[in-house]
Each structure stands twice: as C-alpha cells, then as structure tokens.
Amino acid sequence: MRWQRTGPPRWLAGRCAAFVLTLFAVITLNFALPRMMPGDPITALQDPESSLYVSDQASRAALSHYYGLDQSLIVQYGRYLRGLATGDLGWSIRLNAPVSLLIQHRILWTVLLIFPAMLAASLVSMVAGLHAGWHRGSPLDRGLIVLFAGIRTLPAFFLGVLALLLFSVRLGWFPLAGAQTPFAHYRSPWGALADLLHHWALPALVLTIEMLGGQFLLMRNSVISVLGDDFMLVAKAKGLSDRSLKYRHALRNALLPFVTVLSIQLGFAVTGSIFVEAVFAYPGMGTLAFQAVSARDYPVLQGVFLVFTVSVLTANLIADLAYARLDPRVRTR
Amino acid sequence: METHESTDCKRGPERPSTDGAVAHRSLLAVRELSVRYRLPNDLMLPALRGVTFELGRGDTLGVIGESGSGKTTLALALLGLVPTAEVEGVVEFGGTPLPLRDDRAMNRFRWSQIALVAQASGTGFDPVQRVGDQLIEPLQERRGLRRDAARERALRAWDEVGLPAQRFGHYPHQLSGGEKRRAMLAMALAGAPALLILDEPTSGLDSFTRVAILDLLRRLHAEHDLAMLVISHNPDDVRQLAQRALVLYAGRAVEVGEAHDVIESPRHPYTWGLVNAYPTMTRSKDLWGIRGEAPDPMCPPSGCAFAPRCTQTIDRCQAEIPALMPQLDRLVACHLGGLRLLLEARRLSKTFRDGPGPPVQAVQDASLHLGEGEVVAVVGQTGSGKTTLARMIVGLLEPDRGDVQLQGQPLHSLRGEARRAARRLLQFIFQDPYEALSPRLTALELVREPLDIQRIGNRAERDETARAALAAARLPTTREFLAKRVHELSGGQLQRIAIARALVVRPKVIVADEPTSMLDPSEQARVLRLLKDLQNDHGTALLLVSHDLPLVRKVADRVIVMEHGRIVEAGPSEQVVSEPRHPYTRRLLVAAAGARSQALRANGRAAPETVEAEAADDRLPAWKPPGSGREIQAGAAAEE
Numbered sequence: 001m002r003w004q005r006t007g008p009p010r011w012l013a014g015r016c017a018a019f020v021l022t023l024f025a026v027i028t029l030n031f032a033l034p035r036m037m038p039g040d041p042i043t044a045l046q047d048p049e050s051s052l053y054v055s056d057q058a059s060r061a062a063l064s065h066y067y068g069l070d071q072s073l074i075v076q077y078g079r080y081l082r083g084l085a086t087g088d089l090g091w092s093i094r095l096n097a098p099v100s101l102l103i104q105h106r107i108l109w110t111v112l113l114i115f116p117a118m119l120a121a122s123l124v125s126m127v128a129g130l131h132a133g134w135h136r137g138s139p140l141d142r143g144l145i146v147l148f149a150g151i152r153t154l155p156a157f158f159l160g161v162l163a164l165l166l167f168s169v170r171l172g173w174f175p176l177a178g179a180q181t182p183f184a185h186y187r188s189p190w191g192a193l194a195d196l197l198h199h200w201a202l203p204a205l206v207l208t209i210e211m212l213g214g215q216f217l218l219m220r221n222s223v224i225s226v227l228g229d230d231f232m233l234v235a236k237a238k239g240l241s242d243r244s245l246k247y248r249h250a251l252r253n254a255l256l257p258f259v260t261v262l263s264i265q266l267g268f269a270v271t272g273s274i275f276v277e278a279v280f281a282y283p284g285m286g287t288l289a290f291q292a293v294s295a296r297d298y299p300v301l302q303g304v305f306l307v308f309t310v311s312v313l314t315a316n317l318i319a320d321l322a323y324a325r326l327d328p329r330v331r332t333r
Numbered sequence: 334m335e336t337h338e339s340t341d342c343k344r345g346p347e348r349p350s351t352d353g354a355v356a357h358r359s360l361l362a363v364r365e366l367s368v369r370y371r372l373p374n375d376l377m378l379p380a381l382r383g384v385t386f387e388l389g390r391g392d393t394l395g396v397i398g399e400s401g402s403g404k405t406t407l408a409l410a411l412l413g414l415v416p417t418a419e420v421e422g423v424v425e426f427g428g429t430p431l432p433l434r435d436d437r438a439m440n441r442f443r444w445s446q447i448a449l450v451a452q453a454s455g456t457g458f459d460p461v462q463r464v465g466d467q468l469i470e471p472l473q474e475r476r477g478l479r480r481d482a483a484r485e486r487a488l489r490a491w492d493e494v495g496l497p498a499q500r501f502g503h504y505p506h507q508l509s510g511g512e513k514r515r516a517m518l519a520m521a522l523a524g525a526p527a528l529l530i531l532d533e534p535t536s537g538l539d540s541f542t543r544v545a546i547l548d549l550l551r552r553l554h555a556e557h558d559l560a561m562l563v564i565s566h567n568p569d570d571v572r573q574l575a576q577r578a579l580v581l582y583a584g585r586a587v588e589v590g591e592a593h594d595v596i597e598s599p600r601h602p603y604t605w606g607l608v609n610a611y612p613t614m615t616r617s618k619d620l621w622g623i624r625g626e627a628p629d630p631m632c633p634p635s636g637c638a639f640a641p642r643c644t645q646t647i648d649r650c651q652a653e654i655p656a657l658m659p660q661l662d663r664l665v666a667c668h669l670g671g672l673r674l675l676l677e678a679r680r681l682s683k684t685f686r687d688g689p690g691p692p693v694q695a696v697q698d699a700s701l702h703l704g705e706g707e708v709v710a711v712v713g714q715t716g717s718g719k720t721t722l723a724r725m726i727v728g729l730l731e732p733d734r735g736d737v738q739l740q741g742q743p744l745h746s747l748r749g750e751a752r753r754a755a756r757r758l759l760q761f762i763f764q765d766p767y768e769a770l771s772p773r774l775t776a777l778e779l780v781r782e783p784l785d786i787q788r789i790g791n792r793a794e795r796d797e798t799a800r801a802a803l804a805a806a807r808l809p810t811t812r813e814f815l816a817k818r819v820h821e822l823s824g825g826q827l828q829r830i831a832i833a834r835a836l837v838v839r840p841k842v843i844v845a846d847e848p849t850s851m852l853d854p855s856e857q858a859r860v861l862r863l864l865k866d867l868q869n870d871h872g873t874a875l876l877l878v879s880h881d882l883p884l885v886r887k888v889a890d891r892v893i894v895m896e897h898g899r900i901v902e903a904g905p906s907e908q909v910v911s912e913p914r915h916p917y918t919r920r921l922l923v924a925a926a927g928a929r930s931q932a933l934r935a936n937g938r939a940a941p942e943t944v945e946a947e948a949a950d951d952r953l954p955a956w957k958p959p960g961s962g963r964e965i966q967a968g969a970a971a972e973e
Binding site for chain 1 (some may be wrong): 409412414439440441442444445448449451456457458459460461462463467470471474475490504506520524529
C-alpha cells in the first residue's frame with residue numbers, strides 16, 4: 001500500500017554529514033584532552049618530584065622522542081590521525097602492548113554484556129511501561145513505579161556487590177569472577193557455551209536492572225502523554241478494542257521518544273559496564289579502562305574512550321534511522 | 334447564507350419539539366445529563382448540569398456556547414468518553430438507554446451508531462499511520478470486513494467527502510487542515526452512523542474551506558438519513574447546519590428553540606451577548622464582547638450562572654437557579670423570561686396645528702420597542718418626524734394618540750413620585766450640548782444635577798458618583814476641569830458631559846437625538862464609540878435618532894427608517910443596510926454613498942454642519958469601510 005516512493009531522503013544525507021563532523025570533533029578532542037590535563041605518565045617521567053621520574057637525561061629524551069612529545073602539536077596531531085587510519089591507537093605503558101590489540105581482545109566481552117542487557121531492559125521496560133501507563137494510578141502502576149524508582153537509586157557497583165554476595169557467595173549459584181573458568185577443558189562447544197553463560201548471567205542481569213529503572217519511567221511517561229493525545233480519543237470513538245488502542249496506536253507512538261533516549265542510554269550503559277565489569281572482574285573494555293585509570297595508562301584510556309564515543313555516536317545514528325522508520329513525519333517531509 | 338434556505342433541513346410541523354417527541358421518530362433522548370469531572374485532588378468539577386433535549390432521526394441540533402460551557406463534554410459524554418467523570422442522567426438512543434458507564438458496552442454504539450467528528454481534526458489522526466489505514470481499521474475490526482472490502486468501503490466514503498483517491502495512502506501530516514477535516518468526516522461516515530456529532534466543525538479553517546465544509550455537511554445531511562449534533566462556539570455554523578439550537582452556559586441549557594430564531598432574535602441575555610460577539614453574524618456592526626468573565630466552574634454563582642454578567646438582574650437571580658421554561662416559541666432559562674422589553678411605544682401619533690399653515694402630521698402610527706441592552710436607530714431626513722417621535726418617547730411631548738410603556742407602566746399617565754422614578758430610568762441626550770447644558774453650572778455640577786434632582790445619596794456620594802461618571806466618559810476629573818463651564822469646553826467634551834449626565838442616574842433607556850451631529854468626524858466617532866461602550870457595559874437600551882444611516886449601523890442592532898412621519902422600514906441593521914426593501918431606505922443609502930464620494934473628491938474635507946438642510950447627507954461620515962482591520966482592533970480594545 002505504498003502510494004509514493006520517496007527518493008534518497010535529504011535528511012539521511014544530513015544525518016550522515018552530522019555524524020562525520022561529530023566523529024571528527026570527538027577524535028580531535030580525544031587527542032587534545034590528555035595533552036591539556038596535568039599528571040600524565042610521560043610528564044611524570046620528566047618531573048623530578050614524581051616517583052616515576054627518570055633521572056637519566058638520555059632515557060628521558062629517548063622516551064619523549066618515542067612518544068613524539070619533542071614534536072610540535074601539529075605534527076603530533078598528524079601522527080595521531082595517521083595512526084588512527086591504520087588502526088594504530090598507541091602503545092600501552094602498563095601492559096606494553098598495542099592498544100588496538102588490547103581493545104580487540106576485550107571489546108567482544110563488553111558487547112556481549114551491553115547489548116543483551118540493553119535489549120532485555122528495553123523489552124521489559126517497554127511492556128511494563130505500557131501497562132503501567134495504560135492503567136495509570138492503579139495499584140499495578142504504583143507498585144511498578146516504586147519498584148523501578150527504587151532500582152534506579154541503587155548504583156551499579158552496589159547492585160553488583162549485592163548480587164555477588166547473595167548468588168555467588170551465599171548461594172553459590174554463580175561464579176565469583178571472570179568470563180570463563182580458567183584453564184578449563186571442555187568436551188564439547190556446548191560445554192564452553194554453558195560455562196560462558198554461567199559467568200555472563202550475573203553481570204548481564206545487574207547491568208539490565210541498572211538500565212531498567214530509567215527506561216521504564218520514560219516509557220510510562222511517554223505512554224501517558226500519548227494517551228492524552230487527540231488521536232487516541234478519536235480512535236476510542238471508533239469503538240476499537242483496548243488491544244488495538246494499546247498496541248497499534250499507543251505503543252507505536254510512545255516508542256518514538258523511547259527510541260531516541262535509548263541511544264543516549266547506551267552512553268550510560270557503557271559507564272555502567274565499567275562498574276559492573278570491575279565488580280565481577282569481567283574481562284571487558286570496562287575492566288581495561290578501570291585498570292588503565294589506576295595505572296594512568298593514558299594511551300589505553302584514550303583508545304577505550306575513542307571506542308566508547310564512536311559507538312555512542314553510531315548508536316545515535318542508528319536511533320535516527322530507526323526513528324525515521326517509526327515516524328513518517330521525519331521520513332516524508 | 335442565502336443558499337442554506339434551500340438546502341437546509343425542512344422546517345415542518347412534524348418535527349418533534351423538545352419536550353413531547355413523537356416516540357418512533359426520536360433517535361436520541363438526553364434527560365437530566367450531568368457530568369462532573371474528578372480532579373486529581375478529588376474535588377469534583379461540574380461540566381454539565383441537567384441538560385435535557387431530544388433529537389429525531391435525521392434532525393439537526395446545534396449546541397452553542399463559549400469555551401468552558403460544557404459543549405465538548407456533552408459530545409464526549411454521549412459517547413461515554415469521559416472516563417474520569419461522574420455521569421448522571423439518562424441518554425436513550427433509538428429507544429434504549431445507552432450504557433454510558435460501561436466502556437466496553439459503549440463500543441457497540443461508538444462509530445457504527447454515533448460517530449464523532451472531533452474538534453481537533455488536525456491532531457485527530459494517529460501521526461504514524463496512513464490516513465487510509467485509519468479509515469480501514471474500524472471497518473475491519475468492527476464490521477469484520479476483509480481488508481480489500483474495507484478498503485473499498487473506506488474509499489467510497491473518501492470519495493463522498495470529495496477527497497482525491499491518491500490522498501488515501503498519505504500520512505496525516507501530508508494533508509491540509511481542510512483535507513484532514515474531510516478525512517475525519519469520511520472516517521465517521523464509513524460506519525454509516527445514525528447520529529453524527531460534529532465538534533466545532535469549522536473552527537480554525539479559513540473562510541473558503543469553511544464554506545466548502547459547511548456545504549459538504551449540508552449535502553451529506555440531505556443525502557443520508559443522518560441526524561447531526563453540531564457543537565460550535567460560532568452561532569453562524571449552527572444557523573447554517575441546524576434546525577434547532579440549544580445554548581449552553583456554564584453547563585446548563587439557557588435557551589432552546591429554532592436555530593434561526595434563537596440566533597436572529599435571542600431571548601436569553603447570554604445568547605444575545607454571544608451572538609453580538611460574533612464577527613460572522615454581522616458585516617456592518619462593530620463587535621462587542623459580553624462584559625465580565627465566565628464563572629469559575631469550581632465555585633459557580635448560587636443562582637443563575639449568568640447573573641454576574643447580566644444587565645437585568647433581580648434579587649431572585651442571585652438566589653435561585655432558573656429552570657428552562659417555555660417562552661412563546663422556545664425554552665428560556667431566565668427568571669425574567671429572557672430579555673426584558675424595556676420600552677414599548679404603541680401607535681404614537683402627533684399633529685402640530687399651531688403654525689400658520691395647515692396642520693403638520695409629524696408622526697403617524699409609529700410603534701417601536703426596545704429590549705434590554707438593545708441599540709435601535711431611528712433614521713430619516715429632516716422633517717421625517719424622528720425627533721418628534723423621540724420626544725414623545727421620553728415624555729417631553731404628549732402624543733395625540735397611542736401610548737408609551739416603560740417596563741410595563743404607561744409613561745404618560747404617571748404622576749408624582751412614580752413619574753420621577755420613571756424619569757430616572759429614561760434619559761435623554763440632546764443634539765446640541767451648548768443649548769442643553771446650563772452655562773451657569775460647572776462640569777461637576779452639570780453631571781451631579783440629575784442626582785440632586787432625584788435626591789440620590791448625600792452630597793459627597795453624589796460628587797463621587799459624578800466624578801466616576803465623568804471618568805467613565807473618558808473625561809479628566811482634575812479640579813481645574815471639574816470647575817470649567819460650558820464656554821470653556823469643546824463640543825466633544827460637552828457631549829461627553831451630556832452622556833455622563835445621562836448615565837449618572839443609571840437609566841435603563843437612553844434616547845439620544847443626533848448626539849454626534851454637532852461634532853467633527855473624529856470626535857463623532859469617539860463619542861459614538863463611547864456611547865456604545867457605556868451602553869454595552871451598563872446594559873442600557875439606546876434609542877439613537879440620526880439622519881446618518883452609515884454611521885449608526887456601526888452600533889445599532891435594529892434600524893427603523895422614517896419618512897413623512899411614518900415608519901417605512903424596520904429590521905436588523907445588517908439587513909436594512911445590505912438588503913433595503915423600501916425605496917426611501919435605498920435613497921438614503923445611495924445619497925450617503927454619493928455624499929461620501931463627493932466628500933472624498935473634495936479632498937476629504939467636510940464643512941461642519943450647522944443647519945440640517947434638505948441635503949442632510951452631504952457630509953463625510955466618520956466611518957471606515959466595514960471589515961477593515963483597524964476597526965476590528967478597536968473593537969477588541971473596546972471589549973477589554
């Protein structure tokens with residue numbers, strides 16, 4: 001029933017251009033910020049007050065030369081960009097390994113944690129929010145609000161520690177740390193998968209719960225505001241069943257703001273994952289970042305931040321595309 | 334407006350009246366319907382109080398009222414769409430009571446029996462679904478049609494409201510306001526309902542689209558056996574679409590009757606104010622809003638809800654809620670039976686025999702009446718007898734035959750105290766303030782004098798009242814000004830003093846004989862506006878005697894045209910000006926138009942007139958072409 005085909009939409013080109021521009025700004029910031037901050041390890045190497053001070057003049061110069069600090073900022077920036085283009089994110093000071101390789105090893109674990117958690121949280125909050133909003137003011141609604149608002153006030157690390165204490169220490173249902181049983185030999189790939197899921201379940205659950213509160217409240221508000229719209233009254237005056245009203249009209253429209261905020265939520269999910277991974281000693285990007293912070297491992301931090309920001313940006317772009325799928329007003333202007 | 338006579342519903346005796354309907358013809362019977370919204374703080378907000386009416390099959394009823402009068406609540410309540418409200422009363426549809434409080438059960442009636450064309454058709458469609466799909470939706474779900482059959486049926490309705498088929502698959506935001514309105518109508522029609530509820534069918538549309546929608550609605554009503562409930566704040570919508578009209582104020586029906594009659598000659602003071610506040614109702618008159626504010630629904634007045642804004646209240650109005658009672662041709666909820674007849678002159682005649690020549694028949698058989706808050710203009714050239722008529726009406730001249738009734742009392746046979754009381758109710762403003770105002774008195778004394786004569790209040794109170802009256806007449810109240818005498822004041826200021834003097838005793842009727850003819854055009858406009866403004870505020874009836882038809886039509890509700898002592902034409906000013914019936918009226922209008930173009934040729938300068946001569950009309954009237962933006966603005970400003 002398509003009556004018109006819209007050509008290559010102009011808004012899409014606009015969104016992509018904005019994406020590229022923001023990406024460039026982010027990359028530049030990522031270069032500039034560490035150089036503006038006091039207390040990086042290279043400075044520490046040169047600082048006689050610091051414990052890391054390298055007293056040998058020649059070594060200091062060699063280090064500076066190695067990290068390119070004896071060059072002008074423009075040259076450093078050029079090298080940085082060239083490095084990025086070839087996938088070179090620098091060299092970890094702490095682990096003495098290329099940052100890109102470190103990230104490569106870790107990123108899958110984090111993706112494994114964040115995406116299922118976000119998906120689960122979105123689905124649960126969508127259903128719960130729709131019903132709470134639909135039955136606004138009912139005991140169900142009030143109960144759900146208290147529950148989710150309560151969850152929302154708990155910080156991720158607290159929730160994580162709580163879950164560890166209860167399920168791993170007290171009940172012993174789940175392992176205490178890591179993503180795999182170390183030095184284990186599996187008889188089949190299924191055994192490996194089971195072990196993986198066993199380790200994965202608790203941190204994923206905590207991260208899900210962490211995201212649930214905000215998403216639920218958002219969905220509920222979004223539903224309530226849609227229910228007050230004129231078209232809902234008109235639809236009701238058509239004598240449609242509650243099912244049609246709820247799913248075809250209320251849900252579809254309430255999803256619009258929800259999708260927008262979901263991409264912003266990804267940023268929070270990344271932060272949440274740093275805490276959750278730290279608590280569960282899960283070998284993802286979060287732990288990498290966490291350890292890099294304690295060791296002032298700036299090249300690693302820089303790399304991790306770059307990956308995080310680029311993924312949030314990409315999520316925004318995807319959300320924009322999804323929004324256009326859902327809202328014809330954006331698509332067919 | 335001419336077209337509606339032909340296409341508008343047949344007005345016949347077989348149509349049921351509001352109270353005693355013929356049972357088999359009755360489609361909708363609303364009895365004592367009350368709706369109270371429950372607020373979040375658990376207070377109850379009454380929106381509709383005991384509304385009763387009936388609607389036959391194929392009949393049309395218009396519901397008129399300001400925003401907040403309960404119109405939309407009525408529409409929604411009939412469909413059981415007021416979930417947060419307490420609904421009392423009975424609504425019968427096709428002889429069986431509607432399950433208003435049972436949301437599920439109401440679904441059987443919604444759309445398929447009673448369809449709603451909601452007020453907000455701009456936002457009435459789900460923005461993320463194609464409009465066509467939204468038409469198909471109920472056909473599939475409610476009628477159980479297959480998709481292609483539903484589509485075919487929906488497209489038929491789509492075609493019927495005059496929308497092109499390629500628009501069917503568009504999204505709501507791709508349609509214009511008028512198209513959305515039509516699509517909304519198509520969606521309602523697709524269910525083949527017996528009753529169509531139209532909530533503000535034309536609000537927010539430009540006038541071309543509005544006319545097209547009204548035409549479409551009339552056509553649909555004629556072609557289908559469709560009863561319509563037209564809800565609008567615009568009386569003209571109702572006049573064009575409905576046979577009968579019900580006027581709502583603060584949730585109560587205050588007037589019910591034939592739509593045309595209710596709007597053309599309102600009987601309830603509120604209807605009167607509402608109709609006069611509408612630009613579409615008149616092309617010549619300025620707009621005057623209803624004074625005061627609509628009541629706060631949380632604490633409505635104890636008696637009649639309109640009493641605080643009404644100009645004719647009696648004690649009972651504050652104490653008791655008036656019931657809807659039959660008054661001649663309609664139902665009116667007013668303790669006074671609607672707008673009071675303030676003054677009635679019956680068959681007045683006067684012949685002057687004291688001159689040297691033959692007796693002059695100055696006025697013959699002239700009858701007129703003046704209702705509460707009404708402005709009536711008596712127009713005619715010099716010697717037409719209008720001044721004689723005015724003087725008889727105020728009792729300055731004894732008629733040979735006929736009588737004048739002031740609030741039901743015969744004015745000319747009153748004596749003593751009763752006569753003085755009647756005098757207070759009836760004030761006269763003379764043509765020439767230089768002659769009418771005593772040169773001995775100061776401005777303050779001039780205005781205070783009627784109070785002195787009527788012995789109202791003590792000295793200090795009278796001074797205070799007089800000062801207030803001067804201020805109301807937009808005159809300064811400085812000590813210097815109050816001490817000025819007639820020769821120190823301009824013509825415009827003097828005429829304003831005369832107006833303040835007339836108003837200071839709070840009369841019910843003011844008769845003004847050429848009150849602006851001595852003034853230059855700009856002062857003339859200002860004084861006339863002031864007079865109308867004060868009249869509007871006080872609810873005073875105004876009889877305006879003038880030779881200047883184009884001028885008085887700006888303020889007059891009705892115009893009476895006199896020639897040679899006889900009334901030759903009378904009617905609503907709009908009608909008299911746009912469709913004059915009597916040749917003399919036509920001549921008056923042509924002469925005025927001629928004088929205007931002449932005066933314009935003379936570079937817009939007009940000599941101040943001293944003597945009313947044969948060519949009484951050769952003056953540049955101080956009015957602008959009707960409908961110019963400035964006037965509307967000024968009208969709005971005056972409303973404030």
